[in-house]
Amino acid sequence: xxxxxxxxxxxxxxxxxxxxxxxxxxxxxxxxxxxxxxxxxxxxxxxxxxxxxxxxxxxxxxxxxxxxxxxxxxxxxxxxxxxxxxxxxxxxxxxxxxxxxxxxxxxxxxxxxxxxxxxxxxxxxxxxxxxxxxxxxxxxxxxxxxxxxxxxxxxxxxxxxxxxxxxxxxxxxxxxxxxxxxxxxxxxxxxxxxxxxxxxxxxxxxxxxxxxxxxxxxxxxxxxxxxxxxxxxxxxxxxxxxxx
Ligand code: NDP
Numbered sequence: 001x002x003x004x005x006x007x008x009x010x011x012x013x014x015x016x017x018x019x020x021x022x023x024x025x026x027x028x029x030x031x032x033x034x035x036x037x038x039x040x041x042x043x044x045x046x047x048x049x050x051x052x053x054x055x056x057x058x059x060x061x062x063x064x065x066x067x068x069x070x071x072x073x074x075x076x077x078x079x080x081x082x083x084x085x086x087x088x089x090x091x092x093x094x095x096x097x098x099x100x101x102x103x104x105x106x107x108x109x110x111x112x113x114x115x116x117x118x119x120x121x122x123x124x125x126x127x128x129x130x131x132x133x134x135x136x137x138x139x140x141x142x143x144x145x146x147x148x149x150x151x152x153x154x155x156x157x158x159x160x161x162x163x164x165x166x167x168x169x170x171x172x173x174x175x176x177x178x179x180x181x182x183x184x185x186x187x188x189x190x191x192x193x194x195x196x197x198x199x200x201x202x203x204x205x206x207x208x209x210x211x212x213x214x215x216x217x218x219x220x221x222x223x224x225x226x227x228x229x230x231x232x233x234x235x236x237x238x239x240x241x242x243x244x
Contacts, residue, residue, distance in 0.1 A: 002030050002220050002221070002223075002226065003030075003031075004114065004224045004225035004226070004240050005027060005031060005032045005033040005079070005220070005223060005224055006032065007032070007106050008032045008033070008078040008079050009032065009033045009034075009035070009075065009078050009079070010024075010027045010032045010033070010034045010035065010077065010078065010079035010223070011034075011035045011037060011074065011079070011080050011081070011082065011118060011190055012027065012080070012081040012083060012112075013035055013037045013038070013061060013079045013082055013083050013110075013111075013114060013149050014032065014037070014038055014043065014082040014083040014085065015036035015037055015038050015043075015044075015083070016038030016039070016043030016047070017038075017043060017180045017184070017185065017186070018086070018182075018185065018186060018187075018211055018212065019083055019179075019182060019216065020036075020038070020083040020084065020134075020182060021036070021043070021047060021057045021082055022189045022212045022213070022215075022220050023083065023215075023216050023220075024051075024054065024186070025047075025050070025051055026034040026216045026219075026220055027079070027220070027223075028051055028053060028054060031051075031219065032079065032106065033055075033147075034039065034054055034055065035055045035056065035057055035077075036054050036055070036056050036057075036071075037056070037058075037059065037061070037084075037116070038058065038059065038084070039059060039060040039061070041058045041116060044056040044058055044211065047120070050215075052110070052206065057074070057113075057181060061063075061069075061084055061106065061110035061113070061114055061172055062102070062106045062110055063159075064113060065159045067110065067117070067119070067206065071117045071118070072113070072175030073123075074117075074118075074121070074201050076119070076121055076125045076127075077118045077122065077129070078122070078124065078127070078128075078129050078130070078132075079123060079124075079129065079130050079131075079134070079223045080114070080130075080131045081110065081130070081131075081132050081134070081219060081223070082111045082114060082115060082117065082131065082132070082133045082134060082156075083107060083134045084110065084111075084183070085107045085134065085152075086102060086103060086105060086106050086107065087103070087146070087190075088102065088144040088149070089146065089149075089243065090102055090145060090147070090148070091144075091145055091147075091202035092147045094243070095147055097212030099148060100148050103148045103149055103152050104148070104152055104155070106136060106151050107149070107152035107153065107155075107156065108155045109158065109206070111156060111159065111160060112135060113134075113207070115131060115174075116162060116232040118150060118169075118242065119131070119163075119167055119172055121194065122167075122170065122172050123167075123170045123172070123182055127146050127171070128170065128171030128172050128173075129171075129173075130172070130173045130174075130175075130223045130224075130227075131163065131167075131174040131175070131223065132174075132175055132176070132177060132219050132222045132223060133156050133159070133160045133163075133174070133175070134156075134176070134177055134179055134185050134215075134219075135153045135156040135157050135160070135176040135177060135178045135181045136149075136150075136153040136179060137178050137179060137236060137238045137241055137242055138153055139153035139154045139156060139157045139176075139178055139234065140154075140157070140178065140236075140240060140242055141232070141241070142168045143204070153178075156176060157176055157178070157234045160174055160175065160176040160232065160234060161232050161234075164231045164232030169229055169233075173222075173226070173227070173228075173231040174200040174231065174232065175214065175222045175231065175232065175233050175234075175235060176233070176234040176235065176236055177218050177219060177234075177235050178205060178211050178219065178221060178234050178235060178237065178238065178240060178242070179214075179215050179234045179236075179237040180200075180209060180210055180236075180237070180238035180239060180241050181197075181200060181209040181210065182209065182210045182211070182212060182214075183209050183211050183212065184212055184229060193208065195210060197209075203241055203244070204208075204238065204239040204240065204241045204244065205239055205240035205241070205244050206239030206240060207239070208239060210237055210238070210239070215237050217233045219233060222235065226241040
Protein backbone atom coordinates (compact mmCIF):
# COMPACT_ATOMS: atom_id res chain seq x y z
CA UNK A 1 0.00 0.00 0.00
CA UNK A 2 0.96 3.64 -0.40
CA UNK A 3 3.80 4.61 1.94
CA UNK A 4 3.29 8.38 1.84
CA UNK A 5 0.07 7.97 3.84
CA UNK A 6 1.77 6.48 6.89
CA UNK A 7 1.29 8.58 10.04
CA UNK A 8 -1.12 10.95 8.27
CA UNK A 9 -4.47 11.67 9.95
CA UNK A 10 -7.49 10.92 7.77
CA UNK A 11 -11.22 11.55 8.07
CA UNK A 12 -13.66 9.51 5.96
CA UNK A 13 -17.35 10.45 5.91
CA UNK A 14 -19.99 7.81 5.29
CA UNK A 15 -17.56 5.19 6.59
CA UNK A 16 -20.23 2.85 7.93
CA UNK A 17 -20.88 0.96 4.73
CA UNK A 18 -19.72 0.43 1.15
CA UNK A 19 -16.95 2.54 -0.36
CA UNK A 20 -16.42 4.68 2.73
CA UNK A 21 -15.99 1.70 5.03
CA UNK A 22 -13.53 0.04 2.63
CA UNK A 23 -11.63 3.32 2.24
CA UNK A 24 -11.27 3.76 6.01
CA UNK A 25 -9.91 0.22 6.30
CA UNK A 26 -7.50 0.72 3.38
CA UNK A 27 -6.15 3.95 4.86
CA UNK A 28 -5.59 2.20 8.16
CA UNK A 29 -3.69 -0.54 6.32
CA UNK A 30 -1.49 2.20 4.79
CA UNK A 31 -0.47 3.28 8.30
CA UNK A 32 -2.69 6.36 8.57
CA UNK A 33 -4.60 7.25 11.70
CA UNK A 34 -8.20 7.08 10.55
CA UNK A 35 -11.37 8.66 11.87
CA UNK A 36 -14.45 6.94 10.46
CA UNK A 37 -17.53 9.18 10.50
CA UNK A 38 -21.08 8.05 9.90
CA UNK A 39 -24.55 8.43 11.39
CA UNK A 40 -25.29 4.84 12.48
CA UNK A 41 -23.50 3.81 15.68
CA UNK A 42 -23.89 0.07 15.07
CA UNK A 43 -21.86 0.39 11.84
CA UNK A 44 -19.07 2.09 13.78
CA UNK A 45 -19.23 -0.57 16.49
CA UNK A 46 -18.77 -3.36 13.95
CA UNK A 47 -15.98 -1.41 12.22
CA UNK A 48 -14.08 -1.07 15.49
CA UNK A 49 -14.58 -4.77 16.18
CA UNK A 50 -12.94 -5.47 12.79
CA UNK A 51 -10.28 -2.76 13.16
CA UNK A 52 -9.60 -1.92 16.82
CA UNK A 53 -7.35 1.03 15.90
CA UNK A 54 -10.16 2.81 14.05
CA UNK A 55 -11.30 6.09 15.63
CA UNK A 56 -14.94 7.03 15.16
CA UNK A 57 -17.37 9.92 15.12
CA UNK A 58 -21.11 9.33 15.00
CA UNK A 59 -22.96 12.30 13.54
CA UNK A 60 -25.51 13.08 10.87
CA UNK A 61 -23.62 15.51 8.62
CA UNK A 62 -26.97 16.88 7.43
CA UNK A 63 -27.21 18.63 10.82
CA UNK A 64 -25.01 21.75 10.60
CA UNK A 65 -24.71 22.39 14.36
CA UNK A 66 -24.17 18.76 15.34
CA UNK A 67 -21.43 18.52 12.71
CA UNK A 68 -19.71 21.65 14.07
CA UNK A 69 -19.80 20.16 17.57
CA UNK A 70 -18.66 16.71 16.46
CA UNK A 71 -15.65 18.09 14.56
CA UNK A 72 -14.61 20.97 16.80
CA UNK A 73 -11.98 18.93 18.64
CA UNK A 74 -11.00 16.66 15.77
CA UNK A 75 -7.46 18.09 15.61
CA UNK A 76 -5.31 18.36 12.53
CA UNK A 77 -6.53 16.28 9.57
CA UNK A 78 -4.21 15.75 6.56
CA UNK A 79 -6.57 13.70 4.38
CA UNK A 80 -10.32 14.06 3.90
CA UNK A 81 -12.61 11.75 1.93
CA UNK A 82 -16.07 13.25 1.42
CA UNK A 83 -17.99 10.07 0.67
CA UNK A 84 -21.33 10.30 2.56
CA UNK A 85 -24.23 10.65 0.16
CA UNK A 86 -27.76 9.43 -0.42
CA UNK A 87 -29.81 8.64 -3.49
CA UNK A 88 -33.60 8.86 -3.78
CA UNK A 89 -35.05 7.73 -7.09
CA UNK A 90 -37.91 9.77 -8.52
CA UNK A 91 -39.00 10.50 -12.09
CA UNK A 92 -38.32 14.16 -12.87
CA UNK A 93 -42.03 15.07 -12.94
CA UNK A 94 -42.52 13.58 -9.46
CA UNK A 95 -39.52 15.09 -7.67
CA UNK A 96 -40.52 16.28 -4.20
CA UNK A 97 -39.20 19.20 -2.18
CA UNK A 98 -38.31 16.82 0.66
CA UNK A 99 -36.20 14.58 -1.58
CA UNK A 100 -34.48 17.60 -3.13
CA UNK A 101 -33.62 19.06 0.29
CA UNK A 102 -32.37 15.74 1.67
CA UNK A 103 -30.18 14.94 -1.35
CA UNK A 104 -28.69 18.42 -1.67
CA UNK A 105 -28.41 18.72 2.12
CA UNK A 106 -26.21 15.65 2.43
CA UNK A 107 -24.52 15.33 -0.97
CA UNK A 108 -23.62 19.01 -1.44
CA UNK A 109 -24.22 21.24 1.60
CA UNK A 110 -22.73 18.81 4.15
CA UNK A 111 -19.76 18.09 1.87
CA UNK A 112 -19.07 21.83 1.68
CA UNK A 113 -19.48 22.22 5.43
CA UNK A 114 -17.23 19.31 6.45
CA UNK A 115 -14.64 20.51 3.93
CA UNK A 116 -14.74 24.04 5.34
CA UNK A 117 -14.14 22.82 8.88
CA UNK A 118 -11.31 20.47 7.90
CA UNK A 119 -9.68 22.83 5.39
CA UNK A 120 -9.67 25.67 7.95
CA UNK A 121 -7.68 23.36 10.22
CA UNK A 122 -5.32 22.45 7.38
CA UNK A 123 -4.70 26.09 6.49
CA UNK A 124 -4.03 27.25 10.02
CA UNK A 125 -1.62 24.37 10.81
CA UNK A 126 0.24 24.65 7.46
CA UNK A 127 1.58 21.55 5.77
CA UNK A 128 -1.19 21.24 3.18
CA UNK A 129 -3.47 18.29 2.71
CA UNK A 130 -5.54 16.32 0.23
CA UNK A 131 -9.30 16.09 -0.17
CA UNK A 132 -11.17 13.59 -2.35
CA UNK A 133 -14.84 14.19 -3.08
CA UNK A 134 -16.76 11.11 -4.18
CA UNK A 135 -18.88 12.23 -7.09
CA UNK A 136 -20.32 9.94 -9.77
CA UNK A 137 -20.40 9.27 -13.47
CA UNK A 138 -23.93 10.70 -13.35
CA UNK A 139 -22.46 14.15 -12.68
CA UNK A 140 -21.66 14.15 -16.38
CA UNK A 141 -24.19 11.75 -17.92
CA UNK A 142 -27.96 11.81 -17.43
CA UNK A 143 -29.62 8.85 -15.74
CA UNK A 144 -33.38 8.28 -15.69
CA UNK A 145 -35.10 8.78 -12.29
CA UNK A 146 -31.91 10.32 -10.84
CA UNK A 147 -32.55 14.03 -11.64
CA UNK A 148 -31.71 15.43 -8.21
CA UNK A 149 -28.90 12.96 -7.50
CA UNK A 150 -27.33 13.77 -10.91
CA UNK A 151 -27.65 17.50 -10.16
CA UNK A 152 -26.09 17.04 -6.72
CA UNK A 153 -23.08 15.23 -8.16
CA UNK A 154 -22.76 17.91 -10.87
CA UNK A 155 -22.58 20.39 -8.01
CA UNK A 156 -19.90 18.26 -6.31
CA UNK A 157 -17.79 18.36 -9.49
CA UNK A 158 -17.97 22.16 -9.69
CA UNK A 159 -17.43 22.60 -5.96
CA UNK A 160 -14.32 20.44 -6.31
CA UNK A 161 -12.88 22.78 -8.95
CA UNK A 162 -13.52 25.91 -6.88
CA UNK A 163 -12.12 24.28 -3.75
CA UNK A 164 -9.02 23.29 -5.75
CA UNK A 165 -8.68 26.87 -6.98
CA UNK A 166 -9.03 28.50 -3.56
CA UNK A 167 -7.23 25.89 -1.44
CA UNK A 168 -4.38 25.19 -3.87
CA UNK A 169 -2.26 28.11 -2.61
CA UNK A 170 -2.41 26.46 0.83
CA UNK A 171 -1.01 23.25 -0.75
CA UNK A 172 -4.34 21.52 -0.26
CA UNK A 173 -5.22 19.43 -3.31
CA UNK A 174 -8.90 18.76 -4.02
CA UNK A 175 -10.05 16.18 -6.55
CA UNK A 176 -13.24 14.29 -7.35
CA UNK A 177 -13.78 10.69 -8.36
CA UNK A 178 -16.61 9.79 -10.71
CA UNK A 179 -17.34 6.07 -10.48
CA UNK A 180 -19.77 4.15 -12.63
CA UNK A 181 -22.00 1.60 -10.86
CA UNK A 182 -20.01 0.15 -7.96
CA UNK A 183 -20.68 -3.30 -6.55
CA UNK A 184 -21.39 -2.22 -2.97
CA UNK A 185 -24.37 -3.80 -1.22
CA UNK A 186 -26.42 -0.79 -2.32
CA UNK A 187 -25.06 -1.00 -5.89
CA UNK A 188 -25.89 -4.70 -6.14
CA UNK A 189 -29.48 -4.11 -5.05
CA UNK A 190 -29.97 -1.06 -7.27
CA UNK A 191 -28.62 -2.81 -10.36
CA UNK A 192 -29.97 -6.33 -9.80
CA UNK A 193 -32.66 -6.02 -12.47
CA UNK A 194 -31.05 -7.77 -15.52
CA UNK A 195 -32.40 -5.48 -18.28
CA UNK A 196 -31.39 -2.32 -16.40
CA UNK A 197 -27.93 -3.76 -15.65
CA UNK A 198 -27.37 -4.96 -19.23
CA UNK A 199 -28.33 -1.53 -20.62
CA UNK A 200 -25.72 0.20 -18.48
CA UNK A 201 -23.06 -2.49 -18.91
CA UNK A 202 -23.38 -2.26 -22.71
CA UNK A 203 -22.22 1.38 -22.48
CA UNK A 204 -19.08 0.53 -20.49
CA UNK A 205 -16.21 -0.44 -22.82
CA UNK A 206 -14.68 -2.74 -20.16
CA UNK A 207 -18.12 -4.42 -19.91
CA UNK A 208 -18.21 -4.69 -16.14
CA UNK A 209 -19.27 -2.61 -13.16
CA UNK A 210 -16.64 -1.26 -10.76
CA UNK A 211 -15.65 -3.26 -7.71
CA UNK A 212 -15.24 -1.39 -4.43
CA UNK A 213 -11.46 -1.82 -4.63
CA UNK A 214 -11.37 -0.10 -8.05
CA UNK A 215 -12.68 3.03 -6.33
CA UNK A 216 -10.62 2.66 -3.15
CA UNK A 217 -7.39 2.32 -5.17
CA UNK A 218 -8.15 5.56 -7.00
CA UNK A 219 -8.96 7.34 -3.72
CA UNK A 220 -5.65 6.19 -2.20
CA UNK A 221 -3.81 7.42 -5.29
CA UNK A 222 -5.44 10.86 -5.15
CA UNK A 223 -4.68 11.17 -1.43
CA UNK A 224 -1.06 10.10 -1.82
CA UNK A 225 2.05 11.98 -2.88
CA UNK A 226 1.98 10.01 -6.15
CA UNK A 227 -0.65 12.48 -7.35
CA UNK A 228 1.12 15.55 -5.96
CA UNK A 229 0.56 17.69 -9.10
CA UNK A 230 -3.05 16.57 -9.66
CA UNK A 231 -5.54 19.16 -8.45
CA UNK A 232 -9.11 20.01 -9.45
CA UNK A 233 -9.77 16.96 -11.62
CA UNK A 234 -12.94 14.90 -11.87
CA UNK A 235 -11.50 11.44 -12.44
CA UNK A 236 -13.81 8.83 -13.97
CA UNK A 237 -13.55 5.30 -12.55
CA UNK A 238 -15.95 4.02 -15.16
CA UNK A 239 -14.29 1.53 -17.49
CA UNK A 240 -14.45 4.14 -20.25
CA UNK A 241 -18.19 5.01 -20.00
CA UNK A 242 -17.76 8.78 -20.07
CA UNK A 243 -15.17 8.83 -22.85
CA UNK A 244 -17.03 6.53 -25.25
P1 NDP B 1 -23.65 3.40 0.88
O1 NDP B 1 -25.09 3.81 0.88
O2 NDP B 1 -23.31 1.95 0.85
O3 NDP B 1 -22.90 4.07 2.13
C1 NDP B 1 -23.06 5.43 2.37
C2 NDP B 1 -22.56 5.70 3.76
O4 NDP B 1 -22.77 7.10 4.02
C3 NDP B 1 -23.38 4.94 4.83
O5 NDP B 1 -22.52 4.54 5.86
C4 NDP B 1 -24.35 6.00 5.30
O6 NDP B 1 -24.83 5.79 6.61
C5 NDP B 1 -23.47 7.23 5.25
N1 NDP B 1 -24.25 8.45 5.28
C6 NDP B 1 -25.30 8.77 4.47
N2 NDP B 1 -25.83 9.93 4.85
C7 NDP B 1 -25.13 10.34 5.92
C8 NDP B 1 -25.24 11.46 6.78
N3 NDP B 1 -26.20 12.39 6.61
N4 NDP B 1 -24.35 11.61 7.79
C9 NDP B 1 -23.39 10.68 7.98
N5 NDP B 1 -23.25 9.58 7.22
C10 NDP B 1 -24.12 9.42 6.20
O7 NDP B 1 -23.00 4.17 -0.37
P2 NDP B 1 -21.87 3.69 -1.41
O8 NDP B 1 -20.71 3.13 -0.70
O9 NDP B 1 -22.54 2.93 -2.49
O10 NDP B 1 -21.49 5.11 -2.05
C11 NDP B 1 -20.47 5.91 -1.48
C12 NDP B 1 -20.26 7.13 -2.35
O11 NDP B 1 -20.02 6.73 -3.70
C13 NDP B 1 -21.45 8.07 -2.40
O12 NDP B 1 -20.97 9.39 -2.48
C14 NDP B 1 -22.15 7.68 -3.71
O13 NDP B 1 -22.91 8.74 -4.21
C15 NDP B 1 -20.93 7.38 -4.56
N6 NDP B 1 -21.19 6.51 -5.69
C16 NDP B 1 -21.68 5.23 -5.49
C17 NDP B 1 -21.91 4.41 -6.58
C18 NDP B 1 -22.43 3.03 -6.42
O14 NDP B 1 -22.82 2.41 -7.44
N7 NDP B 1 -22.45 2.46 -5.22
C19 NDP B 1 -21.65 4.88 -7.97
C20 NDP B 1 -21.10 6.21 -8.04
C21 NDP B 1 -20.90 6.99 -6.95
P3 NDP B 1 -26.30 5.08 6.83
O15 NDP B 1 -26.22 3.75 6.14
O16 NDP B 1 -26.38 5.00 8.30
O17 NDP B 1 -27.31 5.98 6.19
